[in-house]
Amino acid sequence: MNHSEKSILNLPKFNNPLYCNEYLVDGVLHEWKGETSEVYSTIHSKDKDGVIGPTLLGSIPDMETEPAIAALTAAEKSYNRGQGVWPTMKVKDRLRCLTTFADKMKSYREQVVELLMWEIGKNKVDSYKEFDRTVDYIYDTVEAYKKLDRKSAKFDKQSGIHAHIRRGPIGVVLCLGPYNYPLNETFCLLIPAIIMGNTAIFKPAKHGVLLITPLLKAFQESFPAGVVNILFGRGRKIASPIMETGKVDVLALIGHSSSAVALQDLHPYKNRLRLVLGLEAKNPGIILPDADLDSTIKECISGTLSYNGQRCTALKVLYVHESIVDEFNKRFSEAVDALKFGLPWEEDVFLTPLPEPGKPAYIQGLIKDAISKGAKVMNKRGGELSVNYSFPAVLYPVNDQMSVYHEEQFGPVVPIISYSDINEPLDAMAASDYGQQVSLFGRDVRKLAPLIDVLANLVCRVNLNSACQRGPDVYPFTGRKNSAVGTLSVFDALRSFSIRTFLAAKDTPYNNEILDSLMDSKESNFVNTEYLL
Ligand code: G3H
Numbered sequence: 001m002n003h004s005e006k007s008i009l010n011l012p013k014f015n016n017p018l019y020c021n022e023y024l025v026d027g028v029l030h031e032w033k034g035e036t037s038e039v040y041s042t043i044h045s046k047d048k049d050g051v052i053g054p055t056l057l058g059s060i061p062d063m064e065t066e067p068a069i070a071a072l073t074a075a076e077k078s079y080n081r082g083q084g085v086w087p088t089m090k091v092k093d094r095l096r097c098l099t100t101f102a103d104k105m106k107s108y109r110e111q112v113v114e115l116l117m118w119e120i121g122k123n124k125v126d127s128y129k130e131f132d133r134t135v136d137y138i139y140d141t142v143e144a145y146k147k148l149d150r151k152s153a154k155f156d157k158q159s160g161i162h163a164h165i166r167r168g169p170i171g172v173v174l175c176l177g178p179y180n181y182p183l184n185e186t187f188c189l190l191i192p193a194i195i196m197g198n199t200a201i202f203k204p205a206k207h208g209v210l211l212i213t214p215l216l217k218a219f220q221e222s223f224p225a226g227v228v229n230i231l232f233g234r235g236r237k238i239a240s241p242i243m244e245t246g247k248v249d250v251l252a253l254i255g256h257s258s259s260a261v262a263l264q265d266l267h268p269y270k271n272r273l274r275l276v277l278g279l280e281a282k283n284p285g286i287i288l289p290d291a292d293l294d295s296t297i298k299e300c301i302s303g304t305l306s307y308n309g310q311r312c313t314a315l316k317v318l319y320v321h322e323s324i325v326d327e328f329n330k331r332f333s334e335a336v337d338a339l340k341f342g343l344p345w346e347e348d349v350f351l352t353p354l355p356e357p358g359k360p361a362y363i364q365g366l367i368k369d370a371i372s373k374g375a376k377v378m379n380k381r382g383g384e385l386s387v388n389y390s391f392p393a394v395l396y397p398v399n400d401q402m403s404v405y406h407e408e409q410f411g412p413v414v415p416i417i418s419y420s421d422i423n424e425p426l427d428a429m430a431a432s433d434y435g436q437q438v439s440l441f442g443r444d445v446r447k448l449a450p451l452i453d454v455l456a457n458l459v460c461r462v463n464l465n466s467a468c469q470r471g472p473d474v475y476p477f478t479g480r481k482n483s484a485v486g487t488l489s490v491f492d493a494l495r496s497f498s499i500r501t502f503l504a505a506k507d508t509p510y511n512n513e514i515l516d517s518l519m520d521s522k523e524s525n526f527v528n529t530e531y532l533l
Contacts, residue, residue: 011045011052012343014118016111018058020213023232025067026074027225029216032061037233039210041118042353042388043343054357057118058210063233065241068201071229072242075172075199078226086227087169087197090525091149092532095142098195101222102138108214112183115211117344120179121353121388122307124345134184137473140490141191146532148494153529155515160507162515164527167498169197170274171249174242174263176235178254178278179355180310180410182208188473189252189276192493194227198250201229203238205255207355235259243267250497254278254312257482276496277485278477280408281436282316283459283468286425286451287328288442289321295465296441297332303439303467304414305339305392308351312483313468315439316409317398318416319425325396325418333379333394336414341389353388354411360390363411366404370395370415373402378416400428408434422451429458435480437461437468460484503527 021036022029040054047053078084086094109131116127152166173193177186182205193200204212209232219228231238242248243266250273253260257279267273285300303315320328342349354360367383367390375395377383382393392412398405404415419425429438438459442448448464455462460478463469470477478487486496503526505511518527 012043012055012345013045014041014055014057016114017056018115018210018213020058020060020210020216020232022213022216023061023063023067023071024216024220024228024230025071025226026077026229027220027223029220030067032063032067032232034064035062036060037062039119041121042355042357043118043121044387055118057115060209060213060232063231063238065237068231068233068238068242069245071201071231072172072245072247074226074229075201076247078224079169079172079199082169082171084199084226086194086199086224088525089197090528091145094195094197095145095532097222097224097227098138098142098191101218102135102142104218104222105138105215106135108218111214112211115214116183116208119210120182120208120355121344123349123352126307127344130181130184133471133473134187137184137188137490138191140473141195141494144490145195145494148491149532153531155529157507162505162507162511163502165500165502166526167196167495168501168526170497170499171198172247173198173200173250173252173497174239174248175200175202176239176251176253176255176259177202177205178312179205179207180307180312181254182211185254185278186212188488188493189254190228192488193250193252193497194223196494196498198497199227199229201231201242203231203233203235239263240266246272248273250274250276252276252497256280260485275485276488276493278312278488279479279483279485280410281312281434281479281483282408282432283313283434283437283439284425284429285315285318285439285441285467286422287318287320287324288422288440288444288447289323290443290447291324291441291465292443293324293328293331297328297335299439299441299465299467300332301335301339305336305351305412306467308354308412309392309414310354310410313437313470314410315468316415317405318414319419319428320416322418322420325416329378329394329396329416332414332416333382336392336394337379337381339392341391351389351392351412354390357388359411360385360388363390363393363409363413366402366407366409366413367393367395370398370402370404373399375399375402375415426451426454426458429455433482435459436483437463437479439463439466439468441465 246268341351378394384391398415
């Protein structure tokens, strides 16, 4: 029995369809009376008439431009050109709102995790991890902001000028997240954006959207009106018209560079628009002749195929030294074929259904193209097709004539290239449009040292004998070239969503007296030397 027959025999049931007809604008949960879009899972089940097909999970509003512009107006009003309650609020009061939200969010853990599994096919362990990591991210961000605030709770003096330097908000943020981490990556933009005093409009990704709806009330109850506005629908009816107004100060997007460029192009005031972008990547694994193959294969499996390779940080091409490539291919292919495919909630499942209905066909296209140009599928199960999956195919030898060499496959296919001279992968990386991370596998320090020196200039994180990854979230997450704009981490994100701004005063008895009483009076939320515990 192949896995497609098996998944049809064990048909699951989705018990809690969610028909969301609300959206959050200006602190009000508005009822949506217009068109709605049905949300389906690619996981098959029987519908009420007994017909087997993609599972209906619920629906979301398919919103029009008018309410989107109303959300922008609400965010603008709340920011009020920097004069609003939120951007001028005491830091500790803003932090309290964030903590309230995180506390409330925790009670939706089971519901959100269930939706993560059905909507985007993420396995149970990783779905819980995504939820918990996001809650931790909020608390960690609160602590990081306190630290930042403590550092700013002072005056500097240079060349006879006193300065009280802080980081201030930028304005209205349009926040768009990806489907592979619909909760975590979106909140890694939204949370630092608002904590710094900006206001936001947030539209969830196409997949992984229903799981946001249980949190609408928590957002409404935790923040002043207009600080967080949440819309549902298509980018062209919502995000594009918002950008065209020229009133967005920060575009915060994790997704594809083509979307980021298209949205930037719509903004009439280019220098007003700040960018915080996490984009695509083609992270390579480089396997040196002396690499320990047991641990290398383990890391390459998780690097290439955890969450089916649908991670921007996934290893998307492996360069293996020619002296070990046969042995590597054999053992790696066996390890791939041993991976368990199943429904996200099944025990020990590693491979799960792909949430994009067209993805299996796309992956098959990459495989066919590579085969027609000389590659072979090295593993027995490679390319086995089912309704919602294409079993990971290990392709070798891959060359630059093949689409899989250039495209970010974002799915279960692993291209392998052998090299004789280390400059081959280095030159390929230098010529690539991307520059996020690399995994380097080897032991000999004399070989590793000069390589690390070069690789650090080609990407932004060199993972030694380990898979590429974003976490831990306190470490900088960024990329060169078309892979990112700005840096995210618990700490760096606070910087990305703010700007340095300060009070300066000449060191004169007249000014000093004023500064003294300004501090004593505690009248200013900006000028204060209070130590936040
Ligand atoms: O899609 C890209 C994510 O940022 C990857 O995060 O490395 O923790 O899976 P991760």
